[in-house]
Amino acid sequence: MFYIIVLIFGTIAYLLLFIYATPTTVAVGIVLFFFLLWFSLSIFVVQVPFFYSAKTKGDSRRPKVALTFDDGPHPKYTSMVLDILKENDVKATFFLVGNKTQENVAVVQRMVKEGHQIGNHSMSHTHLLSLQRERYQTEEIGECQTAIFDLTGLSPLYYRPPMGYKTPSTLKAAKKLGLTIVGWDIKGWDVFQTDPVKIASSVLNKVKRGSIILLHDSSSVKGKSTDRAPTIDALSIILSGLKDRGLKPVTLKELFAF
Numbered sequence: 058m059f060y061i062i063v064l065i066f067g068t069i070a071y072l073l074l075f076i077y078a079t080p081t082t083v084a085v086g087i088v089l090f091f092f093l094l095w096f097s098l099s100i101f102v103v104q105v106p107f108f109y110s111a112k113t114k115g116d117s118r119r120p121k122v123a124l125t126f127d128d129g130p131h132p133k134y135t136s137m138v139l140d141i142l143k144e145n146d147v148k149a150t151f152f153l154v155g156n157k158t159q160e161n162v163a164v165v166q167r168m169v170k171e172g173h174q175i176g177n178h179s180m181s182h183t184h185l186l187s188l189q190r191e192r193y194q195t196e197e198i199g200e201c202q203t204a205i206f207d208l209t210g211l212s213p214l215y216y217r218p219p220m221g222y223k224t225p226s227t228l229k230a231a232k233k234l235g236l237t238i239v240g241w242d243i244k245g246w247d248v249f250q251t252d253p254v255k256i257a258s259s260v261l262n263k264v265k266r267g268s269i270i271l272l273h274d275s276s277s278v279k280g281k282s283t284d285r286a287p288t289i290d291a292l293s294i295i296l297s298g299l300k301d302r303g304l305k306p307v308t309l310k311e312l313f314a315f
């Protein structure tokens with residue numbers, strides 16, 4: 058809420074400065090405008106640092122990339138993703154929504170058994186979670202840690218906030234739970250795009266050494282059924298495209314390892 062208030066008051070102050078324009082107020086207005094722009098971008102664009110940086114890529118000297126899947130587990134689509142990864146002998150990272158794990162125990166356990174990494178994507182994936190109070194964020198992230206630990210005996214190392222939004226409270230909450238915040242530098246736009254070839258092109262046209270690729274194996278809203286078939290079809294194209302480029306998909310832990 059604090060961040061919304063800063064943005065609203067900042068915008069009003071900005072308008073007032075221009076209404077009562079003098080050379081000084083115009084100069085202050087310009088400085089304020091850039092501050093507000095940076096302030097907003099640092100919250101809403103995961104790659105823009107301000108309060109702090111989220112990890113959005115790995116070492117660019119090695120020919121490795123990380124495939125990451127958000128918003129699962131999903132009983133059907135996550136299993137299909139796992140099948141394709143298995144066929145290609147590829148390990149990936151899944152950022153799970155805690156309250157979906159109970160209904161998909163077997164899928165989560167299969168991920169671990171097949172060598173994939175599990176990340177924390179909050180308990181209920183409230184879209185504006187990162188703008189909430191630190192205590193609430195800590196609860197949401199902590200509950201997801203517990204849900205994953207109860208099923209797998211593993212505690213995730215990485216937290217990806219819903220929508221990739223981040224504030225200082227998000228950092229504090231994650232730090233308290235021993236988690237590093239991880240974003241991405243490449244996305245398939247598969248939430249909006251239904252053409253698998255276009256999803257694959259969005260990834261393959263920009264991917265480079267150290268990239269973290271964002272795809273989705275489920276919908277972010279619990280109970281809402283979204284057709285993830287385009288992502289499944291795109292995945293095979295992406296894997297063969299990465300191979301052609303000499304880029305090896307690995308888990309985030311391996312991407313960040315020295």
Ligand SMILES: [Zn+2]
Binds near residue numbers: 127178182277
């Ligand atoms: Zn998400």
